[in-house]
Amino acid sequence: MSTTTTPGVRPLVLVVMDGVGTGTGDAYDAVAAAATPQLDRLRDTGIHLEVAAHGTHVGLSSDSDMGNSEVGHNTMGAGRIIPQGAKRVDDAVRGGEIWEGAWQDAVAAATADGSALHLIGLLSDGNVHSSWDHLMLLLDHAKSDGVTRLRLHTLFDGRDVEDRTADRFAARLEEALVERTDGTDLDWQIASGGGRMVTTMDRYEANWGVVEAGWRAHVQGEARPFESVSKAITTLREETPGISDQLLEAFTVVDADGEAVGPVRDGDAVIIFNFRGDRAIELTRAFVEGDGFAGFDRGTVPDIFFAGMTLYDGDTNMPPVRLVQPPTITDTVSEVIARSGMHQLAASETQKYGHMTYFWNGNRSDPFDAETETYIDIPSDQIEFDKAPRMKAAETADYVIKALEEGGYTFLRSNLAGGDMVGHTGNFEATITAVEAVDEAVGRIATAVEAAGGCLVVTADHGNSEDMVERDKQGQPRTSQDGTPLWKTAHSTNPVPLYVVDYSGHRWEPAEGVEAPGLSNLAATLLVLLDLEVPQDYRPALIAPA
Ligand SMILES: O=C(O)[C@@H](CO)OP(=O)(O)O
Ligand SMILES: [Mn+2]
Numbered sequence: 001m002s003t004t005t006t007p008g009v010r011p012l013v014l015v016v017m018d019g020v021g022t023g024t025g026d027a028y029d030a031v032a033a034a035a036t037p038q039l040d041r042l043r044d045t046g047i048h049l050e051v052a053a054h055g056t057h058v059g060l061s062s063d064s065d066m067g068n069s070e071v072g073h074n075t076m077g078a079g080r081i082i083p084q085g086a087k088r089v090d091d092a093v094r095g096g097e098i099w100e101g102a103w104q105d106a107v108a109a110a111t112a113d114g115s116a117l118h119l120i121g122l123l124s125d126g127n128v129h130s131s132w133d134h135l136m137l138l139l140d141h142a143k144s145d146g147v148t149r150l151r152l153h154t155l156f157d158g159r160d161v162e163d164r165t166a167d168r169f170a171a172r173l174e175e176a177l178v179e180r181t182d183g184t185d186l187d188w189q190i191a192s193g194g195g196r197m198v199t200t201m202d203r204y205e206a207n208w209g210v211v212e213a214g215w216r217a218h219v220q221g222e223a224r225p226f227e228s229v230s231k232a233i234t235t236l237r238e239e240t241p242g243i244s245d246q247l248l249e250a251f252t253v254v255d256a257d258g259e260a261v262g263p264v265r266d267g268d269a270v271i272i273f274n275f276r277g278d279r280a281i282e283l284t285r286a287f288v289e290g291d292g293f294a295g296f297d298r299g300t301v302p303d304i305f306f307a308g309m310t311l312y313d314g315d316t317n318m319p320p321v322r323l324v325q326p327p328t329i330t331d332t333v334s335e336v337i338a339r340s341g342m343h344q345l346a347a348s349e350t351q352k353y354g355h356m357t358y359f360w361n362g363n364r365s366d367p368f369d370a371e372t373e374t375y376i377d378i379p380s381d382q383i384e385f386d387k388a389p390r391m392k393a394a395e396t397a398d399y400v401i402k403a404l405e406e407g408g409y410t411f412l413r414s415n416l417a418g419g420d421m422v423g424h425t426g427n428f429e430a431t432i433t434a435v436e437a438v439d440e441a442v443g444r445i446a447t448a449v450e451a452a453g454g455c456l457v458v459t460a461d462h463g464n465s466e467d468m469v470e471r472d473k474q475g476q477p478r479t480s481q482d483g484t485p486l487w488k489t490a491h492s493t494n495p496v497p498l499y500v501v502d503y504s505g506h507r508w509e510p511a512e513g514v515e516a517p518g519l520s521n522l523a524a525t526l527l528v529l530l531d532l533e534v535p536q537d538y539r540p541a542l543i544a545p546a
């Protein structure tokens, strides 16, 4: 039996099954297709609720927006619905603040003799990391503010939008450029690009080589040369039939003499237009950090004006200059728990480490109280995740189980990444394996929580693996030309399960009259389970003493 540092309080364990929502149970639901005896057991023994994890429930603009890890973990940790992502930028556009300050400085740099404005980001309308509309607005304002030389560095998605649409997005962008430059002497061009999982958008320092590939392509103009972005996409697809947009090799667009059309030079202005930080921060650091930068050998770093769309890391104040200021999220649930003196553990593999720490804590990397909080980062594999779909589920469970056996922690939270990361590959069979590994890990944790006389809460941050096919407007599965399913790599708008099983003898029942239960109700639920006071502005708990 474990001893906890807070007498009389049993350990509370939260497991976030990343990207494991509740689907229809049809032939494209990898969660239903997987054998999940452990989750079935939880559903039968404890409280089972379904909560919303998308759209306005997590602070996004509309209920057609799928959930994602950033907003999901922010919302779970904050206990409130905070305006998020695209919506934050939309508000700044509406109020006009976005075109003041940093934007004006970027324009000033870019319109000085011979200089250019570089826009780097994800070419997508998925609204998870970037917004198509924001990019168009940047182009409009660059034109009205007199930016004559503009270069775009485009990362292909295939993850938040239908896969194998990079060519369509590139064509749309080319059209948008023509619309704005036709009949003018504006020199605006696409200068480089690549698939987001191999170019630039690494996260949590899992693989700096990805950022280095982007740096060579966007900044130095030294990646594989192509005469145009469309030529790059066609050729790379011919070389690897069926390749996902996420994996398209980094490239540089060159002119007839083989010269890169848009490397970043001294005096230029660079803006990363992604609003989400986890996959934008590493390239940001490569631009703004001094000699201490250790990610990779940058060569000569151009002396430029740099701005990000918004703040990507609150603790390190990165980037120091941004177009839109971020929301401040205070009194998050782990801050409240830290104030009570209870000890906390956060464990996750690298791919979701910042989700369980930084996003969970309202965009703050450091513990609130280093004396009482421990963060464990379990290194993720550096291969495509459908090749090793069990990911680090077992290892993550090992840490939680060991911590429970040794005692000392009152609140232990962890993330199991497989349902989401493998779901993003669009590989249905591998996603089933990933979900089964998650199920086993949850089962082992449940056994340890029971042995410790604790309480277990299991939920998810958004859907993904439970809906693995692209659908038409009527919700019918779409197929490729050869009749095979058009596998989906993106998240979903489905609800997620919430299981509460208390092995300590406390008895709970679902709280009555909670309106539109969602992820924002989790924090109060946890505080009630810990017998701590719930801050007044939190959304209510979903359980009450029976
Ligand atoms: O991989 C990512 O960056 C996003 C999808 O774009 O997934 P998640 O929100 O689950 O981290
Ligand atoms: Mn997620």
Ligand SMILES: [Mn+2]
Binding pocket: 019, 069, 420, 421, 424, 464, 491
């Ligand atoms: Mn995801």
